Amino acid sequence: MGVALAGCQGETGDQTETTSGDGGDGGDGTDTETETPFQAQGPGDEEFIAGTTSGAQSLSPVNISDEATTNRLVLFYDGGSVTQQEGAPPADLEFEGRWLSEYNIDDEFQTVTYTVREGLQWGADYGELTADDYIEFLNTIVYGDLDKEQNPVGYTQTGSYILGGERIEVEKLGKYEFRTTLPESRPFWLVEDPLRTAYILPQELIEKYKPVQFREVNGNQATVVTQIGQDEAIVEADLVGNLGPFTFESWQKGQKLVVSANEDYYLADTDVRDGAFSDSPMLDSYTYQVFDEQSTGYSAVRAGDITSIGLEGRKAEENNTDQTQIYNSKFGTGVFYLNLNHRVNGWAPIRESTEVRQAFAHLIDKNTLIDQIFEGYANPAATFHPEWGPFYPDDLPTFETSVEQARQKIMSGTGSDYSYNGQDQLIGPDGEQVNLRMVIDNTSQTGEIVGNYIKQRLQQVGIASSIEGNSFGKILQQYLATSVANNPNYDGEPDYSAGGYNGGPPDQAISSQPWDILYGVGFSAAPYSPWQVINLVFSQQGQFNYLGYTTDEIDIAEQVNAAATASSQEETQRLLSELFNFLAREQPVTWLFNDNTLAVYRQSVDGLPDPVNFYTAPNSRLLELKTQQ
Amino acid sequence: MGMKWYVARRVAWAVVATWIAVSITFVLLVAAPNPGAEAAAQQCAAQGQDPEQCRENYLRERGLLRPLHVQYIDYMGGIATLDWGYSFSQEKPVLEAIGDAWVYSAQYFIPAILLSALGGYSIGLYSALNRYTVADYFGSFIAYFGISIPNFWFAIMLILIVGVWFRDAVIFGFALEPFSLRTFYSTDFPVFSVKNAKQLILPIVVLSTASVAGQMRYSRTQALEYANSDFVKTARAKGATGWRVLIRHIFRVALVPLSTILIAEALALLFAGSFIIEAIFQIPGLGRLTLDAINQKDTPLVIGATLIPVFISIMGNLFQDLAYVLLDPRIDYGDR
Numbered sequence: 001m002g003v004a005l006a007g008c009q010g011e012t013g014d015q016t017e018t019t020s021g022d023g024g025d026g027g028d029g030t031d032t033e034t035e036t037p038f039q040a041q042g043p044g045d046e047e048f049i050a051g052t053t054s055g056a057q058s059l060s061p062v063n064i065s066d067e068a069t070t071n072r073l074v075l076f077y078d079g080g081s082v083t084q085q086e087g088a089p090p091a092d093l094e095f096e097g098r099w100l101s102e103y104n105i106d107d108e109f110q111t112v113t114y115t116v117r118e119g120l121q122w123g124a125d126y127g128e129l130t131a132d133d134y135i136e137f138l139n140t141i142v143y144g145d146l147d148k149e150q151n152p153v154g155y156t157q158t159g160s161y162i163l164g165g166e167r168i169e170v171e172k173l174g175k176y177e178f179r180t181t182l183p184e185s186r187p188f189w190l191v192e193d194p195l196r197t198a199y200i201l202p203q204e205l206i207e208k209y210k211p212v213q214f215r216e217v218n219g220n221q222a223t224v225v226t227q228i229g230q231d232e233a234i235v236e237a238d239l240v241g242n243l244g245p246f247t248f249e250s251w252q253k254g255q256k257l258v259v260s261a262n263e264d265y266y267l268a269d270t271d272v273r274d275g276a277f278s279d280s281p282m283l284d285s286y287t288y289q290v291f292d293e294q295s296t297g298y299s300a301v302r303a304g305d306i307t308s309i310g311l312e313g314r315k316a317e318e319n320n321t322d323q324t325q326i327y328n329s330k331f332g333t334g335v336f337y338l339n340l341n342h343r344v345n346g347w348a349p350i351r352e353s354t355e356v357r358q359a360f361a362h363l364i365d366k367n368t369l370i371d372q373i374f375e376g377y378a379n380p381a382a383t384f385h386p387e388w389g390p391f392y393p394d395d396l397p398t399f400e401t402s403v404e405q406a407r408q409k410i411m412s413g414t415g416s417d418y419s420y421n422g423q424d425q426l427i428g429p430d431g432e433q434v435n436l437r438m439v440i441d442n443t444s445q446t447g448e449i450v451g452n453y454i455k456q457r458l459q460q461v462g463i464a465s466s467i468e469g470n471s472f473g474k475i476l477q478q479y480l481a482t483s484v485a486n487n488p489n490y491d492g493e494p495d496y497s498a499g500g501y502n503g504g505p506p507d508q509a510i511s512s513q514p515w516d517i518l519y520g521v522g523f524s525a526a527p528y529s530p531w532q533v534i535n536l537v538f539s540q541q542g543q544f545n546y547l548g549y550t551t552d553e554i555d556i557a558e559q560v561n562a563a564a565t566a567s568s569q570e571e572t573q574r575l576l577s578e579l580f581n582f583l584a585r586e587q588p589v590t591w592l593f594n595d596n597t598l599a600v601y602r603q604s605v606d607g608l609p610d611p612v613n614f615y616t617a618p619n620s621r622l623l624e625l626k627t628q629q
Numbered sequence: 630m631g632m633k634w635y636v637a638r639r640v641a642w643a644v645v646a647t648w649i650a651v652s653i654t655f656v657l658l659v660a661a662p663n664p665g666a667e668a669a670a671q672q673c674a675a676q677g678q679d680p681e682q683c684r685e686n687y688l689r690e691r692g693l694l695r696p697l698h699v700q701y702i703d704y705m706g707g708i709a710t711l712d713w714g715y716s717f718s719q720e721k722p723v724l725e726a727i728g729d730a731w732v733y734s735a736q737y738f739i740p741a742i743l744l745s746a747l748g749g750y751s752i753g754l755y756s757a758l759n760r761y762t763v764a765d766y767f768g769s770f771i772a773y774f775g776i777s778i779p780n781f782w783f784a785i786m787l788i789l790i791v792g793v794w795f796r797d798a799v800i801f802g803f804a805l806e807p808f809s810l811r812t813f814y815s816t817d818f819p820v821f822s823v824k825n826a827k828q829l830i831l832p833i834v835v836l837s838t839a840s841v842a843g844q845m846r847y848s849r850t851q852a853l854e855y856a857n858s859d860f861v862k863t864a865r866a867k868g869a870t871g872w873r874v875l876i877r878h879i880f881r882v883a884l885v886p887l888s889t890i891l892i893a894e895a896l897a898l899l900f901a902g903s904f905i906i907e908a909i910f911q912i913p914g915l916g917r918l919t920l921d922a923i924n925q926k927d928t929p930l931v932i933g934a935t936l937i938p939v940f941i942s943i944m945g946n947l948f949q950d951l952a953y954v955l956l957d958p959r960i961d962y963g964d965r
Contacts, residue, residue, distance in 0.1 A: 041797070058720075151686055154683075156672050218715040218717075219714075219715060220691060221689050221690070222689075222690045223690065252816060253718075253719055254719075254921055255911070256816070289911075291813070292907075292909075293909045296812060296813050296911060297813075299788045299792055299793050299812045300813050302793045303793045303796050303812045305812045305813065323797075477662060499674050500670075543674045
């Protein structure tokens with residue numbers, strides 16, 4: 001359930017965490033299907049070659065630091081699965097067996113009983129997968145660094161197993177059964193549970209690295225996770241045995257990964273989904289082909305040299321040809337917004353007045369931006385949750401696009417120090433026209449479009465603005481990293497510090513470069529478990545509250561925690577709806593849009609799921625896809 | 630003796646210059662922020678773990694927590710003993726990573742250099758001797774086209790036309806599909822195979838176009854400079870054929886300045902062209918390797934990858950200077 005600070009572009013090369021559904025053009029999703037016989041045109045019509053813009057860093061199940069690595073690992077290891085019936089409410093999820101054949105959580109949402117499927121075999125002579133493997137993984141890898149001064153294990157997902165400051169306890173019930181006890185109630189634990197989807201390791205393999213300590217790897221002292229990453233059973237995914245749909249063939253880092261069908265795949269012999277996987281995997285081979293230049297990937301799919309690639313909205317129409325089909329799902333997880341600087345080196349009315357922030361919402365026509373940037377393949381956002389999400393409130397406040405209303409709110413929000421002159425310019429306390437400093441990520445065209453549009457709209461309410469383009473790295477360094485050391489008017493220690501991106505209260509810690517509006521940095525809204533990301537970005541002491549946003553009206557951290565640990569799913573929904581309503585009214589940032597999940601496939605691909613909900617994305621239905629192979 | 634002493638001094642200078650270049654690279658890398666360490670720290674922070682500890686582990690595993698002078702001496706010692714260290718971004722020794730990559734670069738780089746030199750000189754000389762003819766105008770057009778057009782745009786256009794459009798285009802009932810080429814480079818084909826040669830056509834064309842233009846313009850200018858010189862007139866008066874005049878008299882003296890251009894063009898291709906070409910055609914060569922290494926701040930690999938073009942450029946200039954002696958007997962380094 002990690003949250004990654006990321007540019008707003010997202011990873012377009014892969015289709016992870018995204019699903020199917022309607023969307024785009026403000027209307028229904030369009031699944032193009034051909035009725036005429038399709039002639040194979042290139043290797044991408046026969047083998048399945050998935051284009052991607054980012055390569056995996058590792059094939060180690062315990063060293064996942066990026067989305068691309070997760071995408072590769074699902075080819076080898078199954079973990080656990082969640083499904084949703086067509087037409088069911090978004091929060092109504094069901095467990096579907098994989099390595100774990102059964103999963104039961106009690107009515108208090110605090111005790112989970114897991115049953116490991118019998119007959120699962122590790123590769124590399126590590127024997128059968130049993131409950132002992134899960135327990136050893138938890139105790140040694142996940143909890144190995146707790147109570148230690150340094151972190152010799154180096155597992156970065158441990159936080160997902162710590163609730164309210166306490167670890168999840170585990171006990172063995174039998175060879176194939178174990179139970180975990182949560183320190184607090186978690187009504188949506190089925191979605192959150194990291195153990196359900198964890199890529200565990202054989203107990204015997206972990207034993208080889210005990211006691212956990214730094215050891216030399218390639219001439220330097222390395223953590224246990226790095227040591228395991230060098231294990232011969234890991235390097236070429238020999239651990240797979242019968243556990244995953246594919247086996248390793250070759251990997252050229254940064255170029256391509258080739259896997260072939262696992263003839264022994266356990267799922268083919270199960271009755272999961274009434275035996276729907278009896279022929280799985282349908283594909284003889286699967287290749288991930290990396291493209292540094294996305295336009296080459298688009299050309300490759302149109303020519304038939306590859307089978308599919310993730311798609312930017314503005315490229316959808318030109319890639320929708322007789323040879324291709326577009327997968328368009330409104331169930332995207334990205335929420336794009338304009339960051340507003342609430343710290344003392346930003347424009348004061350932004351932090352002082354909700355009305356001024358609401359004026360920005362009146363000023364921006366989200367649909368215009370959606371048309372210009374995504375060719376309609378996105379939906380307006382009103383809060384930090386997509387409209388399709390399980391916690392979306394029914395009664396969100398809306399801000400009609402209107403320059404006049406924006407102007408009125410600016411006037412009433414800025415007070416008597418500000419006024420309009422005869423040329424309709426907003427004059428500040430210094431007697432000069434208000435001039436806002438806008439920062440954009442200039443590595444994408446999206447940033448430029450947004451920047452220019454905002455500049456034009458600000459002009460209409462008499463506010464001048466300057467646009468500065470920067471790389472994502474520089475934006476992090478110069479505008480998001482905050483510290484009291486940057487503030488010449490503050491001497492001493494901050495009242496609190498929550499790390500490099502929230503070095504203290506907004507009147508104490510500031511960024512090294514001043515800014516008012518910033519576009520190009522955002523977070524996944526994590527629709528099914530949004531508590532962590534909300535806490536990190538909007539709570540007073542959130543580690544990524546670089547905005548410096550604070551409010552006396554509501555304790556965001558407390559509200560989020562109450563929602564996550566409520567005694568029922570209904571209570572979680574009530575508390576989160578309330579919070580999302582507050583964020584919509586309060587406008588700590590200016591909400592813009594949620595992008596759709598788009599990908600282009602060759603017409604030769606059969607089995608693309610209908611985009612009906614979050615859990616029916618092509619990558620989660622990989623076992624059902626076919627080419628002309 | 631004099632010539633040998635000159636060469637020995639130049640080789641010694643090559644070593645010193647390489648050391649300076651590598652040292653500057655090392656300092657720049659030390660001064661630059663480490664995005665990998667920051668990403669590791671962010672990931673831990675998001676998980677409620679101590680970001681400083683994660684950053685420290687990341688740096689420790691790459692040997693970056695050691696004192697700077699220890700790192701520096703270690704790298705320099707390693708380079709001298711041909712132990713160039715381990716690349717963390719490629720997960721293999723640096724020499725192996727470079728060894729794997731150069732094959733892919735050489736496959737398009739060497740043909741592109743040869744093609745641009747042969748093509749450029751040929752067109753240039755022909756244009757010079759046939760001024761203001763259709764052929765001259767066509768040659769000039771090629772030259773200005775090559776110089777004017779950005780490599781990355783030309784590459785993308787060629788992929789679209791030859792790779793995509795040719796697949797199902799039909800002109801006057803004639804299908805262009807047989808002439809279509811792959812849209813990106815595949816590592817599946819043997820180096821010496823027709824399929825591999827075909828998929829290298831577009832990268833070679835793009836890379837050589839810009840270079841052909843440069844060679845052509847310079848060779849034309851040089852040839853024109855000598856075409857009416859006294860020694861050429863004398864040769865003609867003595868009954869030398871046009872071909873002999875061109876090759877033996879004009880081209881030989883023109884080669885001195887042209888060889889300077891050749892080295893400069895070759896290095897420009899190596900440094901700048903390969904990054905663009907390899908990224909667009911997805912060729913896993915030295916350019917992409919270097920770019921990845923810089924992006925991921927893989928110090929041993931950046932230094933290793935820097936070392937090669939630096940050394941090639943220094944040695945290339947040395948060979949160029951030595952070539953002057955062969956091309957023009959009036960040049961002598963004996964007294965230097």
